[in-house]
Amino acid sequence: MESQNQSGPALTDKDPMAKKLDYTEVPSKIKDRPEKMGVAGTAQNCSNCQLFVGADDSDQPKQGQCLLFPQHTVKAKAWCRSWIKRHLEN
Numbered sequence: 242m243e244s245q246n247q248s249g250p251a252l253t254d255k256d257p258m259a260k261k262l263d264y265t266e267v268p269s270k271i272k273d274r275p276e277k278m279g280v281a282g283t284a285q286n287c288s289n290c291q292l293f294v295g296a297d298d299s300d301q302p303k304q305g306q307c308l309l310f311p312q313h314t315v316k317a318k319a320w321c322r323s324w325i326k327r328h329l330e331n
């Protein structure tokens with residue numbers, strides 16, 4: 242797999258698209274996070290989202306890149322409404 246460069250400024254909830262998707266580094270602020278694909282809203286975050294690519298090879302990267310926001314980094318503990326359940330990796 243091609244290595245990816247996870248750099249760029251941290252995404253903030255001021256970004257127009259992030260705002261539309263309710264992106265937040267403090268997911269508990271969003272009270273109506275819906276259950277998706279059998280995962281409770283409270284259990285969803287970037288690190289278990291299919292669109293997240295960790296910034297390093299550790300099992301628990303603190304930040305990474307979201308395929309929706311390629312110019313930014315996102316926090317592993319953040320969340321947005323486009324969350325999709327991560328498939329198990331080989």
Ligand code: SF4
Nearest residue numbers: 287290293307321323
């Ligand atoms: S799509 Fe997934 S990785 Fe991207 S900001 Fe939303 S929850 Fe985080």
